[in-house]
Amino acid sequence: DAMVIQNPRYQVTQFGKPVTLSCSQTLNHNVMYWYQQKSSQAPKLLFHYYDKDFNNEADTPDNFQSRRPNTSFCFLDIRSPGLGDAAMYLCATSRDKGGTEQFFGPGTRLTVL
Amino acid sequence: GQNIDQPTEMTATEGAIVQINCTYQTSGFNGLFWYQQHAGEAPTFLSYNVLDGLEEKGRFSSFLSRSKGYSYLLLKELQMKDSASYLCAVRDFSGGYNKLIFGAGTRLAVHP
Numbered sequence: 001d002a003m004v005i006q007n008p009r010y011q012v013t014q015f016g017k018p019v020t021l022s023c024s025q026t027l028n029h030n031v032m033y034w035y036q037q038k039s040s041q042a043p044k045l046l047f048h049y050y051d052k053d054f055n056n057e058a059d060t061p062d063n064f065q066s067r068r069p070n071t072s073f074c075f076l077d078i079r080s081p082g083l084g085d086a087a088m089y090l091c092a093t094s095r096d097k098g099g100t101e102q103f104f105g106p107g108t109r110l111t112v113l
Numbered sequence: 114g115q116n117i118d119q120p121t122e123m124t125a126t127e128g129a130i131v132q133i134n135c136t137y138q139t140s141g142f143n144g145l146f147w148y149q150q151h152a153g154e155a156p157t158f159l160s161y162n163v164l165d166g167l168e169e170k171g172r173f174s175s176f177l178s179r180s181k182g183y184s185y186l187l188l189k190e191l192q193m194k195d196s197a198s199y200l201c202a203v204r205d206f207s208g209g210y211n212k213l214i215f216g217a218g219t220r221l222a223v224h225p
Contacts, residue, residue, distance in 0.1 A: 042117075042200065042215035043156070055210060090155055097210055101146070104155035 003027070004105035006091050012111045013081050021076040021108045023091030031097060032074040034066060035090040037107075043090055049074060050097050078110075086112045115139045117216035119201050124222045125191055133186045133199050133219045141207030147175050147186045148200040150218065156200055160186065188221075196223045 013019040035043035049068045065077040092102040125131040144163040148156035162177035174187040198218035
C-alpha cells in the first residue's frame with residue numbers, strides 16, 4: 001500500500017545532541033510537510049517542501065532544519081535539542097500545493113533527556 | 114490574525130449523535146478539514162468542505178458556513194472506537210501558499 005513512513009517511531013536523545021528524524025513516502029506526492037505536536041496541542045507546521053522548494057514558517061526556530069534529497073525522502077534535523085523540543089513530529093504529504101488532503105505518517109515521538 | 118476554536122472535551126453515549134463545533138478566523142480561507150486522531154497516532158482524514166453546506170460520508174457529516182466562520186462535525190451511531198481527538202483544520206492561503214492551520218482538537222469520550 002502507498003503510504004507515509006516515519007522512522008524511528010520513538011527517539012530518545014540527550015540535551016544538545018543533534019538528532020535526525022526521517023520520513024519517506026511511496027505516494028509520489030510533490031509536497032512534504034513537517035509538523036510538531038506537543039501534548040494536547042494542535043499540530044504546528046514547521047516547514048514544507050514543494051518539490052525542491054523549501055518554505056520555512058516564520059516562527060520555526062533556527063534549531064530546526066530540513067533536507068529533501070529526492071521526491072521520496074525528507075529529513076528533520078534538530079541541531080541542539082532542548083527539553084522544550086520533546087514532542088511528536090509528524091510528516092505529511094500532499095499531491096500538490098493546492099492543499100488537497102494531507103496524508104500523515106505515524107509520527108516520531110522525541111524524548112529529550 | 115488566525116484563530117481556530119473548538120471545545121476541549123466532550124462526552125457522549127454509545128449509539129448517540131454528537132456534534133463538534135469549530136469556529137475560525139483567517140484572512141485567506143481556502144477550505145476546512147476535519148481529522149480524527151487517536152492517542153499517540155497520526156491524524157487521519159475525515160472530511161473536507163470548501164463550499165457552504167453539508168457533506169455526508171457514512172456516519173460522519175461535516176457542515177460549513179463561510180459567512181459565519183463556522184463548521185461542525187456530526188457523528189452518528191457512536192461507537193466506542195470513535196473515542197479520539199477531532200481536529201478542525203483550516204486551509205489558509207494568506208501567506209501565498211496553502212497551509213493547514215489546526216485547532217487544538219476536541220477529545221471525545223464515548224461511554225457504553
